[in-house]
Amino acid sequence: MAIDWTRLYPLFARQLGHLVGLLGQHGLKMRGTEGYRSPERQADLYAKGRTAPGNIVTNAKPGTSAHQWGCAVDMVFLTEGGKPTYEGDWDRFGALVEQVGLVWGGHFKSIKDRPHLEYKDWRRVKAAGWRPPKET
Numbered sequence: 003m004a005i006d007w008t009r010l011y012p013l014f015a016r017q018l019g020h021l022v023g024l025l026g027q028h029g030l031k032m033r034g035t036e037g038y039r040s041p042e043r044q045a046d047l048y049a050k051g052r053t054a055p056g057n058i059v060t061n062a063k064p065g066t067s068a069h070q071w072g073c074a075v076d077m078v079f080l081t082e083g084g085k086p087t088y089e090g091d092w093d094r095f096g097a098l099v100e101q102v103g104l105v106w107g108g109h110f111k112s113i114k115d116r117p118h119l120e121y122k123d124w125r126r127v128k129a130a131g132w133r134p135p136k137e138t
Contacts, residue, residue, distance in 0.1 A: 005034035009134035010072040014121035018075060020102045021119070030095060031080040035117070038134045039069035061112050072134040073124035076117045092116040 007015055025032055039047075044064040051058030060067070068074035079090030096106040099119045107118030121127065 005037040005075060006137070007037075009038035009137070010075070011121060011124070011127050011132060011134075014073050014104075014124075017102050017104055017121070018119075021098060021104065024098045024102065025095075028094065028098065030091065030098070032077045032090070032095070033080060033086070034075045034077050035086065036069065036076045037074070038072045039067060039074075041065065041070060044070055058113070060115075068120040068124040071124055071128050071132060073127055074118060074120035076115075077119065078117060088117070 010018065041064045044060075044062065044067050046054070047060050048063050050056040050060075062069075064070070077095075078086040078088060081087050092108055096108040096116065099106040103122065104119045105122055107115030107120070110118075
């Protein structure tokens, strides 16, 4: 799944662009797997390990995830052949995420979510009523 940059909050997208540049400079080959997330998608993920099969992957109920306001992205490393993998230098990735002023999910207390990064002020974005543009 590719990231639709048009559905990201503009200030977050700018910081994410800086991060992508830094990743390249540091030789970290990565790509985004999920950006904006609909309430239905968030509900499906929240159900995992609760009312649906699988392991718990999030503690964010619908309406409480930065993804729903275009203020979060999940990323994976890429193998030499370009295949997604969760094997990589997550600590280095996290340091670069924080260097550009974003929040890294690897420091979350309840579920360590190393692929996740988000805009620090996403709750203000939500409170202001900003919504990503409709899918084109």
